[in-house]
Amino acid sequence: MSRFLFLTASTREPGHTGNSETLAQRAAASLPADAEQAWLRLADYAIPSFVDLRYTAGSYPRPEGDMATLLDETLAATDLVFVSPVYWFSIPSPLKTYLDHWSGWLRVPGLEFKEKMAGKRLWVISTSGNRERAQPMFDSYRLCAEFLAMQAMPPLWGKGGAPEAVLADGEALAAAGSYFLV
Numbered sequence: 001m002s003r004f005l006f007l008t009a010s011t012r013e014p015g016h017t018g019n020s021e022t023l024a025q026r027a028a029a030s031l032p033a034d035a036e037q038a039w040l041r042l043a044d045y046a047i048p049s050f051v052d053l054r055y056t057a058g059s060y061p062r063p064e065g066d067m068a069t070l071l072d073e074t075l076a077a078t079d080l081v082f083v084s085p086v087y088w089f090s091i092p093s094p095l096k097t098y099l100d101h102w103s104g105w106l107r108v109p110g111l112e113f114k115e116k117m118a119g120k121r122l123w124v125i126s127t128s129g130n131r132e133r134a135q136p137m138f139d140s141y142r143l144c145a146e147f148l149a150m151q152a153m154p155p156l157w158g159k160g161g162a163p164e165a166v167l168a169d170g171e172a173l174a175a176a177g178s179y180f181l182v
C-alpha cells in the first residue's frame, strides 16, 4: 500500500491556494484509488528554528507536538511530495526548516531515520516565473534525496505567479495528469 504525503510550502494566506498546490491537486487526481493521500500545509505547523547540536549534545530527543506529527507523517509515507514554490531560486523557508530538522532526526537514538527513509520516493511539484532558474532548488532536493538513499523523481514544474496562473500552462497541466504514473 502506498501513502503519498503532500507537504505544501506556499506562504500564501490561509484559504488562498497557491499555484504549486493547484498543480499538485491535478497530479494527485490521477493517483490510484488505493493510494493513501495526506496533505499537510507546513505553515500550519509550529516548526522551530533548527539548532545544530552535533558537536555539543551530539544527539536529539524524540520530537514532540507538531514536530512529532511531521516526523510520524514523514515516516509513514512511502512517497514524499514537496509542493514547493521557488523562493529566491531556492527552497521556501517552511520546507527548508522542516528539512533542517532531518539532521536532528538522523541523530535521535533508536529512531533509525536514515534506514527508514531509504527507498522512499521524493517528488517535487513546483511553480515559479521561470523553469530554468528553478534548477538550483531542484538540484538541492535531488541531492538531499540521494544523501538519504531515497529515489529522487523528476520534478513537475508549471508557470506560476498570480493565483491560478498555472491554469494557463497547458503543458504543465498535461504533465500533471500523468506525473505519478511511472
Ligand SMILES: Cc1cc2nc3c(=O)[nH]c(=O)nc-3n(C[C@H](O)[C@H](O)[C@H](O)COP(=O)(O)O)c2cc1C
Pocket (backbone or CB within 6 Å): 010, 011, 012, 017, 018, 019, 020, 021, 084, 085, 086, 087, 088, 089, 090, 127, 128, 129, 130, 133, 159, 160, 161, 162, 163
Ligand atoms: C519570497 C518569494 C520569492 C520568490 N522568488 C522567486 C524566484 O526566485 N524565481 C521565480 O521565478 N519566482 C519567484 N517567486 C515567485 C513564485 O515562485 C511564484 O509566484 C509561485 O507561483 C508561487 O507559488 P504558489 O502560487 O504555490 O504560492 C517568488 C515569490 C516569493 C513570494
